[in-house]
Amino acid sequence: MKKVRTVVMMYVILFTIGAFAQHTSKNYFVNIESDSVSIGYSKTTNIVFPYAIKSVDLGSQDILVQKAKGLENILQIKAAKREFIQTNLTVVTADGKLYSFVLSYNEQSPQLNLSINKTKAEGQEIYFSDESRNGEEIEEYSKLAFYDKKKIRGENENKHDIKLQLNGIFIQKNMMYFRIAVRNNSTITYDIDQLRFFIRDTKKVKRTASQEIEILPFYILNDVAAIDEESENTFVFALPKFTIPEEKYLAIQLLEKNGGRHLELDVKNKKIEKVTVLPTL
Template structure:
């Protein structure tokens, strides 16, 4: 009787081990292949991610890593010493995705500017540091605003073979989305220095300065730095909801880098009432 019980126990153990081995084979790990990245000592490598960076881990103190100042989805990397031993870098973004990089030293052929937005490689998006809102929502609603057929009239300026046109204002979840088209009909490419939003007094009283209230965007879709000759780009700026006080107006100002082809649009409250509500996601 004792022999039978021992044999039964042995069989049970073997069955359990077999089941565990089978379950383990089903749940086997799959390796994430790291991207190879060359960095230098005297050059900075910039990497743009589609969502905000939540965690960064460097494999060695021989490399320097930081977030770009005021931005949530760009990191800057450079070597802390020349000819360092190859190491790794791990980045986790707000959408829960893990990025792995194998870093090697190569001063002459260092990678300089990279985008991890592999699904839409032609978009360059910048995510500013914000205390509210969700990064993914800002991106998705910006895209809805980009393709929405609703338009507003007016709000444009044309000079120097360039055209600056505010052709859509949208809102959802207390965030406003300004769709702005920049068309370059000239033979000279346009390098964007800055795109400013600010509220200004309608009239400047003598001996007093005109007060300007700067409005910082939460997110910019299609944030291209250059508008090529005979081409155009449509930006979408996401900003916290606001209205314009009496005797003031909103200024949209486009400044050219190392040039004088500056364009300005003035927007009053009557234009804001044309705002379109984006459908909820």
């Protein structure tokens, strides 16, 4: 009888331990509250984070987002179109914390400068990117790319008497240098609204936040706001080095300010892989 009681007690203990293990292995979700931010089309909203920004995800292509030039913890946001439908923005910082924002359109009174609260009392630090320490070096490599005689062919679009041409791709260390010429053969000055770089999907998907990724230049050589009539300007864009995954391509987009003479180059990865290495300074 004593042995029977011992066996029963052992069974009860093992059952209790098993039930407790099953209970503790269950996942419990904790709701992460979102902050509401109002942004505009003609004004830029700045958000200062307590740590360097590591990841940004956009809920819609109706907003424009970039890190402040040379800084790692300041995010700049503005509307890409007026009266956009409310959307969201997700940011992950170097300390592993996730921030969620609901973005709404407000052209009259957008929130311009915001700072994420810190647990410690000292003032907000500014985190400079590693690239900012090498700004002068990148400028010199941009000049080397500008004067380099090696050219690539076949990457151009010509319409509305405007020619957009990618005629050189170079690399040195962790930066790539894209040499782009814009020729205005018309009798009307071409005012540049945007000249931007995107990695896009070859096959369009109806709803996905990763369908289009913008690559922001660290430095632009010969940056001008307009191309005079019957004249040309050659830019050099210094971009963080990258390659393009399968079923994607690089789109170089040129938009005219207050006009309709828009052009776009679609560049495949095989062209980018033929990059020219610049000589070391």
